[in-house]
Amino acid sequence: MSGRTAEFSEALDRKTSRSICEAVGERLQRSLPPDGASLPDSLAHLLNELRKRDEPMARFD
Template sequence: MTGLFANDSEQIDRRTSRSICDAVGERLQQSLRPEPRLTSHLEHLLNELKKRDREGGSNN
């Protein structure tokens, strides 16, 4: 990489840069799906594991 700005490149102003960043962010939000919520049964099991870890950690 030759550096942040190449000598022959055109620089853009902050407003244009901000607009580009916002547009990229919006597209990423649209394309990335939120993680699916755990079923209540799996959530219960994970909570039980966390509880046992806490209880087991106090015995050491």
């Protein structure tokens, strides 16, 4: 199964991968509470970490 996954990931270019990530992010934003205050602490922490990691990526687009 890992061979199949490797083949699939190699077939995605950077632009396609970024588009998929953005679409997933948009869907998550629609399904999560807008303020994040009602999220469990562990999930709020993970979301903050994702935001920090996305900031450097935005500079390269």
